[in-house]
Amino acid sequence: MTPEPRPNAADHLDDDDYPAYTMGRAAELIGTTPAFLRSLGEARLITPLRSGGGHRRYSRYQLRIAARARELVDQGTPIDAACRIIILEDQLEDALRLNDELRRREGPSDRAAGS
Template sequence: MGRSDDMMDDENHPAYTMGRAAEIVGCTQDFLRRLGAAGLIDPHRSAGGHRRYSRGQLRLAARAQQMCAQGTDLAAACRIIALEDQLAEAQRRPSRPHS
């Protein structure tokens, strides 16, 4: 498998421009900028300084967009998503026996 195939399988590869990311998520480019400012996503910057988004970041943005569309404040949506992801990560780790 070549390098380009590896990148296509990589959830964290910054493959999407801001315009395409906004199209996929169904939001505005400003919404994506605000998610970055809120710390939910940290898009990669190209050599020219343009934001590039990964599939994983688009999933987070879509979750935030859905919550905001249902009336949740942006900051609260970002915090809820971060906590949900922390919980999911903790649940994936094997439990250690207590002594």
């Protein structure tokens, strides 16, 4: 029986969803405080994974969301409104992507016939 390969940290270098950053490092990277990151968790905008010891771990994707929230808050938007804006932006992006995908599947001849 061949042993399963051990996961290598380098395997996750390109994974946007891998929880690689501690709270302190995440806050440092986006120029905010750990309290700000906790508030985003309380608002349910991002949900960091927990390490075995219970420490919050953030992915690059979550850091991009947190950075967008910080940008909106820095412009004077209340944090709850900033979170809602980001959720709506994400939903719009998903809808546009789905719409494009459906149009590609439909093909040019189907569109001409449907017009």
